[in-house]
Amino acid sequence: MTEAFDQWQFVIAAYALGGATTLGLAAYSWLAMRRAEARRDKVREG
Amino acid sequence: MHGFANPARFLRIARWATPLCLLLGLVLAAWALVWGVFFAPADALQGDTVRIVYLHVPTAWLGMGGWSAIAIASFTEIVWRHPLAGIAARAVALPGAVFTALCLITGSIWGRPAWGTWWVWDGRLTSMLVLLFLYFGYMALDAAARGSQQAGQGQSRITAIFGLVGAVNIPVIHYSVTWWNSLHQPPSITMGKSAMAADFLVPLLIATVGFSLIFGGIVMARMRTILADEQAEARLRRKAMRAQAPAVGEAW
Numbered sequence: 001m002t003e004a005f006d007q008w009q010f011v012i013a014a015y016a017l018g019g020a021t022t023l024g025l026a027a028y029s030w031l032a033m034r035r036a037e038a039r040r041d042k043v044r045e046g
Numbered sequence: 047m048h049g050f051a052n053p054a055r056f057l058r059i060a061r062w063a064t065p066l067c068l069l070l071g072l073v074l075a076a077w078a079l080v081w082g083v084f085f086a087p088a089d090a091l092q093g094d095t096v097r098i099v100y101l102h103v104p105t106a107w108l109g110m111g112g113w114s115a116i117a118i119a120s121f122t123e124i125v126w127r128h129p130l131a132g133i134a135a136r137a138v139a140l141p142g143a144v145f146t147a148l149c150l151i152t153g154s155i156w157g158r159p160a161w162g163t164w165w166v167w168d169g170r171l172t173s174m175l176v177l178l179f180l181y182f183g184y185m186a187l188d189a190a191a192r193g194s195q196q197a198g199q200g201q202s203r204i205t206a207i208f209g210l211v212g213a214v215n216i217p218v219i220h221y222s223v224t225w226w227n228s229l230h231q232p233p234s235i236t237m238g239k240s241a242m243a244a245d246f247l248v249p250l251l252i253a254t255v256g257f258s259l260i261f262g263g264i265v266m267a268r269m270r271t272i273l274a275d276e277q278a279e280a281r282l283r284r285k286a287m288r289a290q291a292p293a294v295g296e297a298w
Contacts, residue, residue, distance in 0.1 A: 005158075005159040007093050007094040007095045007159055008094055010095055010098065010155050010156065010158065010159050011083065011094055011095060011097045011098060013155055014098045014101055014102070014151075014152045014155045014156065015079065015083065015098075015101060017148070017151060017152070017155075018101040018105065018148055018152055019079070021144060021148055022075070022148075022257070022260060023072075025140075025141060025144050025264060026068055026072070026260055026263065026264055029141075029263075029264045029267040029268050029271070030064075030068065030267050032267070032268075032271050033064070033267040033268070033270045033271045033274070036270070036271040036274035036275050036278070037270065037271075037274045039274070039275075039278050040274040040275075040277050040278040040281075043278045043281045043282060044281060
C-alpha cells in the first residue's frame with residue numbers, strides 16, 4: 001500500500017512556518033532594541 | 047579588528063547597518079522564496095518538495111554559522127578581552143537557536159514526502175539536534191551567570207568556555223553524511239564546486255545571502271539592546287549612589 005502525498009501541502013507548511021518565524025524574530029529584535037534605546041535616552045535626560 | 051571592539055564605534059556603524067541589513071535581507075529572501083516557489087523547476091525525482099531547499103539550506107547554514115560565530119567571539123573574549131566579543135556571542139545565541147530549530151522542522155517536513163518518515167536518528171539529524179540543545183544550554187548558562195552577577199556586559203568565563211567547546215559539534219555535523227550511512231544526501235555545494243543545476247543554485251544562493259543579512263541585522267539589533275540596557279543600568283546605579291552619598295555623610 002502506498003500513500004499519496006499532496007506535495008504542495010508540505011511546501012506551504014514549511015514556507016509559512018519559516019516566513020512567520022523569521023519575520024517575528026526580526027520584528028521582536030527591532031522592537032526590543034527601540035524600547036531599550038528609548039529607555040536609555042529617558043534615563044540620560046531624567 | 048581591535049578598532050571595532052569600541053562600543054561607541056560599533057554603535058555609529060550599527061545605527062545605519064541594522065535597518066539596512068534587515069530591509070535588504072527581507073527583500074532578497076522574499077525574492078528568492080518567490081522565485082523558488084513559482085519560477086524554479088520541480089525536481090525530476092522529488093517533485094515540488096525540493097522547493098523547501100530554499101528555506102532549509104539557509105537555516106542550516108545559519109544554525110551552524112551562528113555557533114561558529116559564538117566560538118570565535120568566545121575565543122576573542124577569553125584571549126583579548128574585547129568588550130564587544132562577549133556581547134556579540136550573547137546576541138547570536140537566540141537567532142542561532144531559532145534558525146537551528148527551523149532547519150530541523152523544515153527538514154522534517156521535507157523528510158516525510160521524500161523519505162517516508164518525519165525523523166530518523168542518523169548522524170546528520172542527531173548532530174543538528176545536539177546543536178539545538180547546545181544553544182539551549184548556552185542560553186541557560188548565560189542566564190544563570192547573569193542572575194548570579196558573575197558577568198558584566200559580556201559572557202561569564204564559563205559561558206565563553208562552553209561556547210568554545212561546543213564548536214566541536216560543527217565539523218561533526220558537516221562530515222556526518224560522509225562518515226556514517228544516512229538518508230540525508232551528501233553536500234551538494236562544496237568549496238568552488240556545485241552538483242546543483244543553475245536553475246536551483248541561483249535562487250538558493252540569493253536566499254542564503256538574504257537570510258544571512260536578516261541574521262546579521264537581528265544580531266546587531268540584539269547587541270544594541272544589550273548595550274542600551276547596560277548603559278541605562280549603569281546610569282541608574284550612578285544616580286542611586288549619588289543620592290545615597292549625602293545620607294551616608296549625615297550618618298557620620
